[in-house]
Amino acid sequence: MSKDDDKELRSREWFARQDSYGFIYRSWLKNQGHPQRMFDGRPVIGICNTWSDLTPCNGHLRGLAEHVKRGVYEAGGFPLEFPVTSLSEPLMRPTTMLYRNLLSMDVEASIRSQPMDGVVLLVGCDKTTPGALMGAASVGLPTIVVSGGPMLSGRWKGKLIGSGTDVIRFKEAVRAGEMSVDEFMAAEAAMSRSAGSCMTMGTASTMASLCEGLGVALPDNGAIPAVDARRQALAFESGRRAVEMVREKLTLDKVLTRDAFHNAIVLNAALGGSTNAVVHLLALAARIGVPLSLDDWDSWGREIPCLVNLMPSGEYLMEDFYYSGGVPAVLRELSPKLRGEALTVSGRSIGAQNEGAEIHDSRVIFSYDAPFKPAGGIAVLRGNLAPGGAVIKPSAASPSLMKHRGRAVVFDSADDLKKRIDDPALDVDATSVLVLRNCGPIGYPGMAEIGNLPIPPKLLKQGITDMVRISDARMSGTAYGTVVLHAAPEAASGGPLALVRDGDLIELDVPARRLELLVAADELDRRRNALAPFQSPYARGWEKLYVEHVLQADRGVDFDFLVGSSGDGVPRVSH
């Protein structure tokens, strides 16, 4: 691009001015050592960084940003890095999901209010990817995602151990008396031994991989380990591409089409990806104006087998996945099922981009014709217990429980669960259905990741390792079990989960996609009429805004007033 064909760059509204405003915009930036050449009409690329010391999974993103900058400079752009809210899955309370929409608002406002023509999103830990993408989608500039990449494989006592997944296993082992607390603590350092995000196919790896499926990241974004130099090269190339995308006017709406979401959902099934992806993609689609429903999740993913042998569904980790071919090899294997013409940020279609990819280790990545597990997708259940839908991940569940009828053991809240689950007097057996409510978007608030309720210790001692569990909560992408999640509408908004009583019969039929509370309709009406309406305990602040505006799980848990886009228009001057 020459200095003369930059008229459409929005950054020119700041930097091309010859008046006092232009003086101010350029002068203050020059205190960072930028020469006048940087203001000559070259594309300005904002590097939106979710780095934080308190988000250890993203702790290396300042360094990665330097590699993005190199690529931007090489392509003739002007990189400017800026921080946004970071969401720390390991440390934030009560749950990062409470703040995903806050990050999205921060990103949207930061992009629109400042002089940039394209954006690189530096993300990693679970909610940072959807939060940043949702905000960027509500602006719509050319946008490319660079994920921080997974940690190296955890290793302890000669065995692979996976983030999250083995924490849950270890916790259950301590509860069952099979592991000492000292051993439990010794395993910590062995698990998280390098920079990066969780190295199981949890939410972070799922979302980083789905960015390839959506076409918003370059190939291999999902799996290159955080500390592998090829991650830095990917960041470099992404910076380069961001500049080219501005020149090509390759805006986000040209990439995030309905076909892109189709491909991401198919990929999620093949990866045995996190159930959290359901709410994130629903919210993202609504931001960019693509119609997408829970039923699309079921119908597009239904026939797709799980191709990867990765924790929590399998035995390997993201490092193995990358060496075995990574996401491109899976996309290549899925090619007959993909909408191959969907455009990606590389400027090529997803089909063309991955056609040369190969599987290097068939123990980790399986072929479509001889898959790792037959059912990889997310099953969407409906019935009188979840008229708005609920989800289950069959690849992480027990086949023997896919059709099950059992008596409800109800926990009214997360606190109630903690108080009673270990009680030896709890009236529960292996056929019971554990029900947890008031943990949805409004009830918790923020939709807690506790839908995989622990197995009561007295059943663990009998060797029971899985049971049917139902809630309006989410679960960690690193968790597993026969767990029905995201029941909508949630109990706190008057959903039928609020009507269940101890001893009620519940029927789960995953093949038929049914979830029923086997209680007569007139009795349910009586219970509904006796329900006390939800009283929000929040008089001010973020929680008040959240509870008043959050949508249910079947609409992505976004805020009602954030759905859609406001475009990339340049705001008026401030003084």
Ligand code: FES
């Ligand atoms: Fe941050 Fe898993 S806790 S990626």
